[in-house]
Amino acid sequence: MLYLDHAATTPPRPEALAVMRSIGFGNPSGIHGVARKAKDLLEDARERAAGLIGARPGEIVFTGGGTEADNLAVVGSAVAANASVVTSAVEHDAVLESAAFLRRTGHRVEVIGVDRLGRVDPERVAAETAPGPSVVSIMAANNETGVVEPIGDIVEAVKSVSPGAIVHTDAVQIFASEPVDVDTLGVDLLTLAAHKFGGPKGVGLLYVRGGTELEPLIHGGGQEAGLRSGTQNVVGIAGMAAAMEAAAADRERFRADVGEARQRFETRLIDAIEGLEINAPLDGRLIQHSHIRIPGVRNDTVLIRLDREGVAASAGSACQSGAADVSHVLKAMGFAGTRARECLRFSFGWTTTPDDGDAAAAAVLAAIEGLG
Template identity: 40%
Template sequence: MHKQQLANMAGLIRTNIGDGKLKRTYLDNAATTPVRSEVLEAMLPYFTQKFGNASTIYSYGREAKEALEESRKNVAQLIGANTEEIFFTSGGTESDNWALRGAVSANVKKGKHVITSSVEHHAVLYTCRDLEKQGFKITYLPVDKDGLINVKDVADAITDETILVSIMHANNEIGTIQPINEIAKIIKQKNPEIIFHTDAVQTAGKIPVNVNNLGVDLLSMSAHKIYGPKGVGALYIRKGTRIAPFMTGGAQESSRRAGTENIAGIVGFGKAAELAECEQQEQYERLTLLRDRLMQGILNTIPYTRLNGHPTLRLPHNVNISFEFIEGESILLNLDMKGICASSGSACTSGSLDPSHVLLAIGLPHEIAHGSLRLTLGRENSEEDVDYVLEVLPSIINKLRQMSPLFAKRKEQPKNV
C-alpha cells in the first residue's frame, strides 16, 4: 500500500475514533496488556509514601526491601522456582540478552557453540547475530509447517563445543508451544553442563510454567504481558548455573544486576504474578473457548485463508491467520477504523515492511506471509468481542480483495491454503 493511502486511512481512523462513538475492541494482548487496577493500587504507594531505596538501612529502605523480596517470592511461585533464583530486569528483552550473553561469557572456555531456533524473538536472534561477530558459532534450527522444533534436530546439533541452547517456550506470533521438557532431557543426556534457556515471556502466567518440570536453567519473563507494568521483567537462574553479571556497579540483585531497583514496577510485577497464578486455570479454559470460536469462525466464513501455528499445541489466546491476495497492514487499518486493535506479528517489528521471519520459517511464501493477522485475546475480552470481529472482518477482507490485482488474477485452487 502506498504511503499516501496509508496516511489517508490513518486520518479516517483518527476521525472515527476521535468522535467518541466507536467502541474499542482490544485484541493485541500478546503485544501488551493493560495494568490491572489491583496492580496499580499495589504500586502507587511506592511512588510517594514508600519511596525508599532498598539498599539503605533505615526504615524507608527496609520498607522497600521487604516489598522487593515479597514480590520476588510471588514471581518465583508463579514458575515453581526458589525465591533466590529470581533476578529482576527491565523486561523480557534484557532477560533474553542477559541469559545469552551471560551464559556464553561465563562458559566460553568450554566451547563457542550456541543452538537456537529460526523462530525466536528478535531479542534472542539479534543477540545471536552479535555473538557470531564475536566468534561464536550459532546453529539456527528449522521448524515444521506448524512451527514445532524436532527434538532429534536438537540432539543432532549438539557438539563437544556446545555451551548453550535457547529455545522459546511458545512463539509470540503464531502461538506454537515447544516441547521444552523433551528438549531439556535430550540436552542433559548429551551433556549435563550445557545451559538451557527458554524465553517464557508469552507463557508465564498463561499456561502452566514450572522450571523443574520444564528442566531449564534460565527462563525469561516480562510483567506487561500479564497485566503488570512495562519496563520490568525477570530472569530465572537455576542455582549453580554459571552466568556472568549483566550490569556492574552495585550490589543489587546479588551483585548480578547492578542499579537501584524499580521498586514500584517490581511490586506491580509481583502483584500481577500473584493474580495470574490464582486465575490461570480459569482464564486458560475461558480463552481457549474464545480462541477456538474466533479461529473456526474466520476459517469457516472467509475463503483463501490459512491458520498459522499448531492447531492444538498453541497458546490459549492466540489466533494467527493468513489471508491470500492482500496485505496485513491494510487489514489492520480497516479493523482500526472499526475500533478493533490487532497486529500482523511481533510488536517489536511492527514498523518493518519485511514479512515475518516466523511465517517464512514455517514455509509461507512472501506474498502470503504479508497478508497475516494476529488476534490475541485477554481477560477483558468476551464472546461479544469475538462475534464483532466475525461480523466485520469478512467484509473488510472482501473489500480489500476486490481492490487487489492479485485476487483478480487468481487461478482455480482450494479455498483454504
C-alpha cells in the same frame, strides 16, 4: 475499542495497579527505615514470584524487561562458559540478536530451522549441541503464532548428549495461560516479562538455576546478587509479583473465556472465508493466539480498516510492527513474501469476553469486504 493485541502487551490488572499506587519511594540499598521498607517489599515480591514458578527466591534476578532478561541469559551464560550457542530461527529478536552478537565475538552459533507449522524438533536441537560448553535457547511459545514448543523434551534430548549444557527458555508469552514450573520444564534459565500478563512495562525477571554461571551485562553497585547492577524498580517489581499472582489465580476463567472467544472467532471466519489458514498446529498452540492467513488480502490494508473501526490487531511481533520486511518467523515457516503479507495475528487476553470472538469475526469480515 476491541483490543486483540494482547501478545504485544495486555492492560495492567487492577491488583497490580493497586499495589503500585501504595508503594513509597525508598531505595532498597539503603540502611534507614524508608530503605528497609523498600527492601522488604522487594524481597517479598521476589519470594512470591519465585513460588509461582517453582523456584527459590535466590534464583530470581529482576531485570528491566524480557529483552534484558533474554540478553542476560544468552550472552551472560555463553560468555561465562565460553560456550557455543544453539537456538531456533523463530526466536524473539532479543535472543536472535544476542546470538548474532556472540557470533561476531567468536562464539559458535547454530540457528536451526522449524517445520511449516513452526515446531522445533528436539532431536535436531540435540544434534546441533556441541559436547563441550553449550547454551541452548528455545522459546516456550512463539510470540507471533502462539506455537508451543516441547521444552521438556528438548531439555531431555540436549542433556542426553551434553549433560552440562545450559538450557534457556523465553516463557514471556506462556505465563498468562499456562502454569510454569522450572523443575517440570527442567530448564536452567527462564525469562518472564510483566506487561505480558497484566503487570507494568519495564520489568521482567530471569530465573537462574542454582549453580548456573552468568557474566553480568550491567556493572555497578552489585544489586541482584551482582548479576544486574542498578537501583531496583521496587514499584514495578511489586506490581509484577501482584500481576503474577492475579494471572495464576485467574487462569481457569481466562482459559474458558479466551478459548470460547477464539473458537467463535475462528469458526465464523472458516465458514465465511474460502481458503483461510490457521498458521499453527491446532492442538499445539497457546489458547490466546489466532494467527491466520486470508488468501488474496494484504494484512496492512485489513489492519488499517480494523483500526478505523476501533479494532486493535497486528501482523506479528510488536518489536517488528511497521517494518517493511517479512516476519522472520514466517520466513522460517516457509512463507514467501506475498503469502506472509496475507497473515494476521489476533491475540486475546484477560479482558476478553466470549462475545468478543463474534465481534472480532464480524469486524474482520467487514474489513475484507471488497478485497481479494
